[in-house]
Amino acid sequence: MFKQRGLLIVLSGPSGVGKGTVRKELFASPDTNYEYSISMTTRQPREGEADGVDYFFRPREVFEALIEEGKLLEHAEYVGNYYGTPLDYVNETLDSGRDVFLEIEVVGAAQVREKMPDGLFIFLAPPSLSHLEQRLVGRGTEVLEVIASRVAKARDELEMMDLYDYVVENDEVTKACDRINAIVTAEHCRRERVEERYLAMLEGE
Numbered sequence: 041m042f043k044q045r046g047l048l049i050v051l052s053g054p055s056g057v058g059k060g061t062v063r064k065e066l067f068a069s070p071d072t073n074y075e076y077s078i079s080m081t082t083r084q085p086r087e088g089e090a091d092g093v094d095y096f097f098r099p100r101e102v103f104e105a106l107i108e109e110g111k112l113l114e115h116a117e118y119v120g121n122y123y124g125t126p127l128d129y130v131n132e133t134l135d136s137g138r139d140v141f142l143e144i145e146v147v148g149a150a151q152v153r154e155k156m157p158d159g160l161f162i163f164l165a166p167p168s169l170s171h172l173e174q175r176l177v178g179r180g181t182e183v184l185e186v187i188a189s190r191v192a193k194a195r196d197e198l199e200m201m202d203l204y205d206y207v208v209e210n211d212e213v214t215k216a217c218d219r220i221n222a223i224v225t226a227e228h229c230r231r232e233r234v235e236e237r238y239l240a241m242l243e244g245e
């Protein structure tokens with residue numbers, strides 16, 4: 041009996057929309073069956089962040105060597121730092137039949153779309169740009185200058201939302217999580233039906 045490859049779930053959207061908050065809420069549920077892919081970055085850890093938990097924090101030269109060696113599924117430079125997804129973890133986890141969850145910005149998500157088009161691409165949208173700015177200010181992890189550049193970038197990022205399979209509004213965290221879980225469940229059902237139909241066709245040959 042062949043084992044179906046896991047589903048690659050890509051959650052993207054502008055900085056401050058709440059991707060990390062939603063992802064943590066999703067993973068706090070015992071019903072969640074996705075595996076989180078820990079990203080690599082060249083930025084400095086924020087207070088409370090740990091290497092190998094929040095990110096793999098690496099120097100620029102290490103990151104660039106991994107790009108050269110083709111060890112990253114995608115990567116992007118975001119407000120002065122590199123961010124990327126280690127490829128082997130994604131492939132090994134999908135091959136084992138488990139779903140992988142990526143939480144990444146939009147340039148990287150577009151690269152994943154090119155390389156793994158059968159993934160499920162979800163764009164997390166804020167209720168408005170002023171909500172986004174308020175959230176970044178409220179988080180208090182960046183100085184106002186960096187917040188301004190993230191909000192400016194968000195204007196372009198929002199234009200990319202129609203490239204996604206689904207747009208989920210993050211008005212309330214629990215509602216956004218429910219919507220994402222419903223989308224993933226529906227996608228699993230769709231894939232099962234396609235597989236059943238395919239196997240039925242083979243049997244009928």
Ligand SMILES: Nc1ncnc2c1ncn2[C@@H]1O[C@H](COP(=O)(O)OP(=O)(O)OP(=O)(O)O)[C@@H](O)[C@H]1O
Pocket residue numbers: 053054055056057058059060061062175176178179210211212213
């Ligand atoms: N639905 C929501 N309503 C109100 N505040 C929210 C909501 N979702 C997240 N927040 C708050 O917004 C801030 C930004 O959230 P978070 O850090 O999860 O964003 P992010 O998209 O992961 O950002 P980044 O891409 O920069 O890592 C946090 O302070 C978080 O508590």
Ligand SMILES: Nc1nc2c(ncn2[C@@H]2O[C@H](COP(=O)(O)O)[C@@H](O)[C@H]2O)c(=O)[nH]1
Pocket residue numbers: 053054055059079080083114115116118123124125143144145146147148149
């Ligand atoms: N393209 C990628 N983007 C990533 C990855 N991991 C995180 N991110 C995104 O970068 C920005 C900034 O993150 P922050 O932690 O400094 O606030 C944010 O939008 C993240 O979602 C990745 O592997 N690839």
